[in-house]
Amino acid sequence: MLVAALVATIEDRRSPRILFQVPLRISANGGVVRGHTVVVNRHGALVLSPLRVPEETLLKLENALNGASLLGRVAFCGGEELPGLYKLGIEILGPTAGFWGNEFESRLSEGAPAAAAERGSAFRTSASEFPDASTAAKRLTD
Numbered sequence: 001m002l003v004a005a006l007v008a009t010i011e012d013r014r015s016p017r018i019l020f021q022v023p024l025r026i027s028a029n030g031g032v033v034r035g036h037t038v039v040v041n042r043h044g045a046l047v048l049s050p051l052r053v054p055e056e057t058l059l060k061l062e063n064a065l066n067g068a069s070l071l072g073r074v075a076f077c078g079g080e081e082l083p084g085l086y087k088l089g090i091e092i093l094g095p096t097a098g099f100w101g102n103e104f105e106s107r108l109s110e111g112a113p114a115a116a117a118e119r120g121s122a123f124r125t126s127a128s129e130f131p132d133a134s135t136a137a138k139r140l141t142d
Helices: 002-011 102-109 133-141
Strands: 023-028 031-041 044-049 058-063 069-082 085-093
Touching: 023 044, 044 069, 058 085
Parallel strands: none
Antiparallel strands: 023 031, 023 058, 031 044, 044 085, 058 069, 069 085
């Protein structure tokens, strides 16, 4: 009974999640680092970042592909997913119109594969895989 309640809580989201990679510039505490999304929805994202920050920290996120930016809050800081990359659960504060780009909206409306954090590490990469935004953009279009 408790397990069913926990699963329902995990899956009751304000908007559907999809597996979607977006290179980001993450600003916090006066510094800027590169990271990228793993799972995205209209209200937040699971991000891999070299920055490990405490929960409730406010971050500025910039989409490295389109230059759009927004404010987010760290809802949770998970462990090190890969060497040098930490899982950050980000809640987006404010509207996201256009932030994730047209491909996100298209894939969401087409019913892209749903993401399930419970599946474990469905996304594999390394900290050096996104050395800059142009490399990330090329990888996303390959």
